[in-house]
Structures are given as C-alpha cells and as structure tokens.
Amino acid sequence: MIKKIKYKKFNFLIFKKRLPNGVTTKLEMIDHPGAVLIVPFLSKNKLILLRQYRAAFDQYLFEFPAGTLEKGESPLSCARRELAEETGFAASKFIRLGKIYPVPGYSNEVIFIYKAENLRPQKARKDEDEVLRPVIFSKNEIISLFKKRRIVDAKTICGMALSRLIS
Secondary structure, eight states: OOEEEEOSSOEEEEEEEEOTTSOEEEEEEEEOOOEEEEEEBSSSSEEEEEEEEETTTTEEEEEOOEEEOOTTOOHHHHHHHHHHHHHSEEEEEEEEEEEEOSOTTTBOOOEEEEEEEEEEEOOOOOOTTOOEEEEEEEHHHHHHHHHTTOOOOHHHHHHHHHTTSOO
C-alpha cells in the first residue's frame, strides 16, 4: 500500500499490484462498501423515480432510489432503509434482480439491484446532504424519458433493463 485516504463512506487507495501478465504497476482504486438500487413499483404500471441534484454535474438527474451500505448492513436492509429515506414508502416485497459493477476500472463497488412491490406510505427521513424529490411516473413515461435521453444515470438504466422496462 502506497497511500490510503479515508473518507466517511469509502477509501481512496494507491498501491502496487502484480498483474496476471507479470507486469507490476501502480494502481488507484476507490474501496467502496457496496450499494443498492431499488426499482419501486407503486402498481403494475406506476413507478417512483427521484429527481435528484448531482453536484458533480451541477444538474438534476432522474434516478431510482439508491444508497451506500452502512458497516455491517445487508443489501436488503440497506434497500429497505434507502427506499424509506428517499421516497417515504416501505415495501413488503423485495425481489433481488442482480448486481452490477458500475466502474470496475477504478472501484470495487458492487450495486445490488432490487425490485420493490406492495408499497405503502411512511414518513420520509431524507439525508441533509441530498436534494431530491420523488416523482411518480407510468412505465410508458419512464421509457419515453429514457428514449429522450432524460434518464442518463447508468445504475438506473441497469435497473430498468433488469426489471424489464427496457430491452
């Protein structure tokens, strides 16, 4: 290990590694605890997207609810927590759709993707550092947003594909 910078949610590592081809190189990596993405179905045809401000792009993006795993937290527990915090809904049914490696070139982050059904309202507990608003859309409206390139968040597009909204 050459250098490790700790942050509240993840670490930035600089280290040397011998690759399978025998070459030793210096690498940079974000060591990430993992995350979840939830595709929340209010009904067979209605879903919840977030209109969320992303400082890296200085704009609002349409995204499905998502969040980082806390220490010792299971992906399912994280999905339940994030759905409640970001949308103000709880779900009685979660179906794990799969997992993705969003940026394997520089991070070991794994995002577990869930479909949430049988939603019921509850009090939202938004994080102070998040600027977001839940918006209800029909499946066709979400597909239209995607076709018009209004949905550009990679994890959300993966969630759409895994939940069969797009093919």
